[in-house]
Amino acid sequence: MLIENIRLAFTSLKANKSRAFLTMLGIIIGIASVIAIMTVGNSLTNSVSESMQSMGANNITVYIKQRDNEAEVKEDGTTFGTVDMNVSITEDDYITDEMIYSLVKEFPDEIEAISAEESVGQVTLSSEVDKSDVAIDITGVSVGYFVANSYTMLAGDTIDIDALKNAANTAVVSENFVSDMWGLEAGEALGKDFTVKVNNQEVTYTISGVYKNETTTMIMTGVASTSVFIPLTTAQSFNHSKNYTYFSIVSQMGVDSDKLADKVKTYLGGYYRSNKYITIETFNMASMVSTFSDMMGTITLAISVIAGIALLVGGIGVMNIMLVSITERTREIGTRKALGATNSSIRTQFIVEAMIICLIGGIIGVIAGVGLGLFAANLLGYPASPSVVSIVVSLVFSMAIGVFFGYYPANKAAKMNPIDALRYE
Amino acid sequence: MSDGKTVISLTDIIKRFYIGKPNELQILNGISLEVHEGEFVSIVGASGSGKTTLMNVIGLLDRPTEGKYIIDGVDIDEADDDELSFIRNQKIGFVFQTYNLIPKTNALKNVELPMMYAGVSMGERKKRAEELLKIVDMEERMEHLPEELSGGQKQRVAIARSIANNPAIILADEPTGALDSKTGRSVMDLFHKLNIEQGKTIVLITHSTELAEETDRIITLKDGSIIGERAGTDKSWMKNLGGDGGNNSADDDVKEENSTADVSAKEEVEQPC
Numbered sequence: 001m002l003i004e005n006i007r008l009a010f011t012s013l014k015a016n017k018s019r020a021f022l023t024m025l026g027i028i029i030g031i032a033s034v035i036a037i038m039t040v041g042n043s044l045t046n047s048v049s050e051s052m053q054s055m056g057a058n059n060i061t062v063y064i065k066q067r068d069n070e071a072e073v074k075e076d077g078t079t080f081g082t083v084d085m086n087v088s089i090t091e092d093d094y095i096t097d098e099m100i101y102s103l104v105k106e107f108p109d110e111i112e113a114i115s116a117e118e119s120v121g122q123v124t125l126s127s128e129v130d131k132s133d134v135a136i137d138i139t140g141v142s143v144g145y146f147v148a149n150s151y152t153m154l155a156g157d158t159i160d161i162d163a164l165k166n167a168a169n170t171a172v173v174s175e176n177f178v179s180d181m182w183g184l185e186a187g188e189a190l191g192k193d194f195t196v197k198v199n200n201q202e203v204t205y206t207i208s209g210v211y212k213n214e215t216t217t218m219i220m221t222g223v224a225s226t227s228v229f230i231p232l233t234t235a236q237s238f239n240h241s242k243n244y245t246y247f248s249i250v251s252q253m254g255v256d257s258d259k260l261a262d263k264v265k266t267y268l269g270g271y272y273r274s275n276k277y278i279t280i281e282t283f284n285m286a287s288m289v290s291t292f293s294d295m296m297g298t299i300t301l302a303i304s305v306i307a308g309i310a311l312l313v314g315g316i317g318v319m320n321i322m323l324v325s326i327t328e329r330t331r332e333i334g335t336r337k338a339l340g341a342t343n344s345s346i347r348t349q350f351i352v353e354a355m356i357i358c359l360i361g362g363i364i365g366v367i368a369g370v371g372l373g374l375f376a377a378n379l380l381g382y383p384a385s386p387s388v389v390s391i392v393v394s395l396v397f398s399m400a401i402g403v404f405f406g407y408y409p410a411n412k413a414a415k416m417n418p419i420d421a422l423r424y425e
Numbered sequence: 426m427s428d429g430k431t432v433i434s435l436t437d438i439i440k441r442f443y444i445g446k447p448n449e450l451q452i453l454n455g456i457s458l459e460v461h462e463g464e465f466v467s468i469v470g471a472s473g474s475g476k477t478t479l480m481n482v483i484g485l486l487d488r489p490t491e492g493k494y495i496i497d498g499v500d501i502d503e504a505d506d507d508e509l510s511f512i513r514n515q516k517i518g519f520v521f522q523t524y525n526l527i528p529k530t531n532a533l534k535n536v537e538l539p540m541m542y543a544g545v546s547m548g549e550r551k552k553r554a555e556e557l558l559k560i561v562d563m564e565e566r567m568e569h570l571p572e573e574l575s576g577g578q579k580q581r582v583a584i585a586r587s588i589a590n591n592p593a594i595i596l597a598d599e600p601t602g603a604l605d606s607k608t609g610r611s612v613m614d615l616f617h618k619l620n621i622e623q624g625k626t627i628v629l630i631t632h633s634t635e636l637a638e639e640t641d642r643i644i645t646l647k648d649g650s651i652i653g654e655r656a657g658t659d660k661s662w663m664k665n666l667g668g669d670g671g672n673n674s675a676d677d678d679v680k681e682e683n684s685t686a687d688v689s690a691k692e693e694v695e696q697p698c
Contacts, residue, residue: 004541015529335525338486339586340514340542342507418486422525 001345005352012325012353013360023321024361026314027401031365031394032372033307038390039373041300043382045293052289058112058253059148060261060284062268063246064093067279093278094243099271103249106267110255113144116247118235121198122225129183135225136177138198140235146172146211148250154186156209159231163208167233171205174226175213186210203238205230257286311397314361315405322354322409333413334421347407347414354406355399362398366391429462431495432593432626433483438492440478440649452478454649455492460594460628465620467629467637467657470646477598479646480630484596485513497593514542518587522599524579526571532558532582533567539589550589557585560623561615577608584615594626595619601636613639614665621666635659 013020104111120138127134146158154175163170171194178189187210195204205228236242249264251257261282268280326333333346341349370386377384440453452475460466470476481487482494485501494501497516504512518539519525526535533554540550558564561581571579580600587595597616601609613636619625629640637643638659645653 001544011529331523331525332527335521335527336538336542337510338484338513338519338525339539340510340590342510342542344507345542419481422486422521 001348002352005349006356008349009353009356012329013356016325019321020357023318023357024364026317027311027358027361027398028314028365028368030307030311030314031362031398032369033310034304034394035366035369035386035390036372036376037300037303037307039370039384039386040376040380041296041303042387043373043377043384044380045296046385047382048296049289049293052285052292058251058255058257058286059115060249060251060257060264060282061246062095062249062264062280062282064095064272064278065281067275067277091241091243093272093275094245095247095268095280096243099268100244100247103264103267107260107263110252110260110263111249112252113147113250114142114247115144115148115250116142116232116244117145118232118239118241118244120230120235120238123196123198125181125194125196127180129181132180134177134180136173136196136228137225138196138228138230138235140232140238141229142232142247144248144250145229148248152212154210154212156190156207158209158211159229163231164233166231167237168231169203169205169234170208170231172209172211172229173207174211174228177226177228178207178210180226198238201238257284261287311401315358315401318354318357318402319405319409321357322350322406323412325353326350326409326413329413330416330421330424333416334418334424337416337418338422343414346416347410350410350413351403351406354410355402358398358402358405359395362395365398366394369394429464431459432462432464432497433458433460433628434493434495435459435483436493438479438482438489438494440475440482440487441490444490452649453482453489456649456651458644458651460626462593462626463620463624464642465616465627465629465640466642466644467631467640468644468646469631469634469637471632473648474646475649476630476632476646478649480596480598480628483594483628484517484519485509510542514539515590516593518589518592518595520580520583520587520595520597520600522602524571524576524583524603526579526582526586528571531568531570532563532574532585535571535582536586536589539586543590553589554585557589558582560588560619561585575608576604577611580604580608580612581615584612584619588619588623588625594628596628596630598630599632600629601633602631610665614662617662618666 100114100116104114118140120140122135122137125134125136126132141159143159143161143164146153151158153172156172158172159170162168173189175186178184178186178192181194182189182192184192189207189210192207193204194207195202197203249260251260261284265280265282272279336346370391373386374384435456435458438453438456438458439451442450442452456479468476468479478487482489483496485496488501496512499512499516501509501512526532527538530538533551536554536557537550540553545553555564555567558567561584563578563581563585566574566578569578571582574582584595584600587597595616600616601612604612616627616629617639620627627640629636631637634643638657639662640657643653643655643657644651
């Protein structure tokens with residue numbers, strides 16, 4: 001009987017091809033826009049998440065921050081938090097080495113490495129090859145820095161414990177730096193000295209390692225400066241500073257960095273409990289990624305709801321045409337009833353017809369939507385990933401629209417009085 | 426002919442419209458009527474005599490307000506709407522003045538329709554539909570759409586459709602009303618053939634006394650009452666069947682394909698209109 005009804009539906013659609021297509025158009029546009037948006041949203045989420053992951057999803061940044069004042073309740077009932085502008089953070093409030101050491105001792109199984117840095121400054125050197133400018137960024141770093149930021153060494157070693165202990169004047173430079181400066185290969189530059197002048201102080205560093213150029217990051221930096229890493233302690237003595245405003249933790253593989261971030265916050269927060277103005281805050285890429293995914297999901301959903309309204313309008317179009325169709329086919333309905341069709345078989349016939357219209361519209365819409373989505377994703381330069389779930393959901397949903405908007409006309413047809421229907425002109 | 430079993434039994438059928446309203450209207454004033462198996466009965470009357478209403482009641486398209494109606498042993502008073510559909514499907518074959526073939530659906534599929542609602546399997550009903558179209562001499566045009574058929578051809582398909590489920594009666598409402606006299610003649614001959622050769626019970630509703638004379642029994646309706654009942658007198662149609670018409674065998678369904686030869690020969694002349 002169902003096959004019968006499907007055949008009947010196709011017969012009647014064939015009889016009115018252009019009308020059927022126009023009716024479907026609403027559904028096609030609705031479904032196509034949902035699918036296209038889902039596809040683009042999906043590929044955007046995937047590729048941005050991926051690049052965020054590559055920036056270190058296991059990293060947790062720990063930093064000090066000014067406490068929010070207690071929320072004040074104003075007379076009109078609104079509340080707001082304020083930051084006291086008169087408080088300035090002093091060196092005493094910074095995170096100390098002791099804090100970090102005890103933190104590592106507290107969570108030895110979860111922390112892989114600690115990465116801290118101290119910026120010294122930016123200087124410009126003159127190339128020994130062609131006298132052109134070579135901009136460098138001198139930063140003091142801890143051993144864990146290279147792990148945290150996934151650097152690959154081409155020659156020599158990263159900053160090691162000895163260098164840190166001795167506050168040695170060694171430096172780890174990039175492949176680009178050695179080739180720009182001296183036109184050398186990575187291996188040939190080890191042990192080479194170079195002198196820089198920062199804050200009217202001349203310092204000479206010996207190259208102990210060369211790292212592979214940074215992989216492309218999302219944000220393009222305007223000036224092509226290259227990072228030169230020196231031992232953290234060297235930088236601290238140069239700057240006369242001892243403590244940190246922030247540092248990073250590389251968590252062990254398989255550790256939930258969200259949970260670890262919370263634990264670290266609670267643990268280090270203990271040091272600041274009596275501090276009225278300063279507290280500890282953490283930030284991790286994993287939660288950033290999930291926040292981003294959530295946000296994209298919300299945006300996709302919101303746009304889908306709008307597309308869903310298009311679908312609703314399409315459904316009303318289907319209902320409208322079905323009403324026209326049953327009026328036109330009143331005689332046919334009367335005849336069918338005289339020949340023994342029950343009310344429910346008439347109802348089924350027209351519901352199936354509406355469903356078929358919507359389903360065909362849905363299929364065309366999915367094809368158009370995937371095509372559009374792939375095109376848009378290509379244009380944006382992201383790998384497209386059409387969502388299978390949304391395709392299936394769309395098709396099921398379009399059939400549901402058929403049932404929902406087909407029911408009223410079908411029921412009207414089913415309830416027709418056969419005598420009146422037979423005599424309808 | 427009235428020796429067969431009773432197929433239709435109407436007792437004191439009253440039909441009123443707009444019941445309880447100021448414009449209440451009584452169309453049928455207590456009709457009592459019996460039709461027996463194998464009979465060819467005509468119901469005649471001027472327009473407004475209530476014959477259409479009577480046909481709707483007999484055809485189960487409408488329920489009587491009062492009275493008892495038993496069709497082929499089934500009391501319709503106890504049947505709900507779905508059961509009425511089922512009885513219509515199984516026991517009544519409709520032939521309309523306006524043919525009422527389903528548009529955009531070929532002759533074969535149209536004939537299959539009552540069997541589809543009866544739940545007959547696809548293969549079986551195709552086979553049966555082909556046989557039926559052969560009986561009405563439409564085997565050459567089985568794949569044709571109604572739009573491609575002449576009025577007479579359409580009515581032949583409609584007649585084939587009416588006997589698809591082997592119903593107790595064929596209910597024909599002005600079957601020749603939209604046809605020219607020659608085509609109408611051939612349709613009437615087809616009814617006689619079905620009646621004589623296959624023993625079909627036929628109730629013909631018409632305003633034409635001429636056509637009614639050809640039937641076994643003429644029931645005259647006026648103002649919602651039966652005012653007369655007599656036997657038809659015109660037997661001239663018999664020569665068209667190629668026999669004396671007396672050798673009817675009411676129990677045999679499909680037989681004597683060769684006796685249809687002269688009817689189909691006549692039909693070749695008919696032009697699509």
